[in-house]
Amino acid sequence: MHYFHYKDGDLYCEEAPIVTIADSVGTPFYLYSHKTLVRHFKAFDSAFEKVRHLVCYSVKANSNLALLRIFVKLGAGLDVVSGGELFRALKSGVDPKKVVFSGVGKTEEEIEYALNSGILMFNAESSQELARIDEIAGRLGTRAPVAIRVNPDIDPKTHPYIATGLRENKFGIDFNLSMKEYIFANGLPHIEIIGVDCHIGSQLIELQPFVEALRRVKELIHVLGQRGIGIQYLDLGGGLGITYKDEVPPHPTEYANAIVEEASDLDYTLIFEPGRVIVGNAGILVSRVLYTKETGEKNFVIIDAGMNDLIRPSLYGSFQGILPVAKGEEEEIVADVVGPICESGDFIAKDRRMPKFKPGDLMAVMSAGAYGFSMSSNYNARPKVCEVLARGDRFHLIRERESYDDLIRGERIPDFLE
């Protein structure tokens, strides 16, 4: 459910005509709907109202400060995976006691930054990381709150690049070794074990893998209890999928019901780290058609956004809906939508039936709110696009378009070249 809709043939974001926004900010740009963001967050959060829980929105999905502030004002915590994300989180005004720090490769500097910020907990992913956290916490004269991320070896049935809970993946501690690691961590003087964490993958469209992972983790918590290691938090990660094309993922209430049913006998706070399900369908990428061309083989629609702006189709072969911002009476054609980047992998859609776009037409690339801007780059020396938040009939620039000067900021030509 989202608030991008047509009114008399023109595409609107809430009550704001997209053509007006494009005239004002130029193209390409990311556009988010405030009402959709709020609705999605509340739907997820309220689905768990019967149990003690904390929704830590996963910053990596979309880390714009304005979006983080929206969720924080609704009571969210945040899930971060780097010092940079922690910095953004703190700038957004989040209570540090609602921040969880995940990720397989936390540096010493990042661990120290998080300890000094007083975060809720680290999700630790290896024996060596546990030892490192212990050593740094000791040096700072504190104790680090830690959950161990276990890898339950469950097939999440998603794209291999975004599956994380299989034994062959780099993530978490092998389920069979997790007890040993807990005992090791429990013996470390500057570590306080407070939780168990598991995240098995992203864009999951079935409930079963979530439930199976939870069952496995429950076994572990049971045995930990017998060993006198008490758990206050169970972090079940993110991963709930969305509809890009015709997928039918579970609604957050179905997801919550399945989890709560399985976890009802447990006495601790559940943590969730949803990203995509909150922001994915709340954002689009708006681009302008530069040229069209027909080779004997194919039709191409060349737009002013490329794989540096939205890499998901190139990287995962993902489907993103394509809509005209102004509907016309044109015939339909089958075409590839491609960008200006010098790579054949630079495409947004392939062999797609779509209206016959003309140069100058605006195109909306749908479902681009998650892992869109946050994965964008400056490849081909393209300034990063601007981001806009619409609310009712108003719209707000929430990130400026980069300038050419931004592109070379920090670069130096050494003296010997002068």
Ligand code: LLP
């Ligand atoms: N927690 C952890 C530890 C994660 O690694 C992730 C995502 C999340 C939470 C949030 O997952 P979500 O609810 O968004 O599924 N770039 C890829 C997705 C990569 C996901 C990485 N981890 C894409 O565009 O599909």
